[in-house]
Amino acid sequence: SRRHLGKVAALGRAKRYPARTSIVTAGTNADAFYVILDGKATVRAGNRRIPLTTGDYFGEMALLDGGVRSASVVADTEMLVMAIPRRGFLKLLESEPKIAISIMGALAHRVRAMQATSASV
Secondary structure (H helix, E strand, C coil): CHHHHHHHHHHCEEEEECCCCEEECCCCECCEEEEEEECCEEEEECCEEEEECCCCEECHHHHHHCCECCCEEEECCCEEEEEEEHHHHHHHHHHCHHHHHHHHHHHHHHHHHHHHHHHHC
């Protein structure tokens, strides 16, 4: 909803990344959740490559469990993202259950897709 978008926007700050820049790196500590406002990127997890574009988001898994990043994300084009710090992201999920449910649903979908890919290899 517009209200949810407003809450997300109020917590984040816009950041620009040039093409071919690493935005997050696998194995590093998580500091933010990212929403792509403009541009394209690729998630790199082992041999897997997953394209991302405007409206997609990444970085939620390590923020949720406090672990390290499970994948790297590299800008394919110049990108504009909204970065939401971990503390604000967690508070948002606590105060807005519909956002939390949506993110958990997307995360479950990603896990299922990875499991299906692993089973077919």
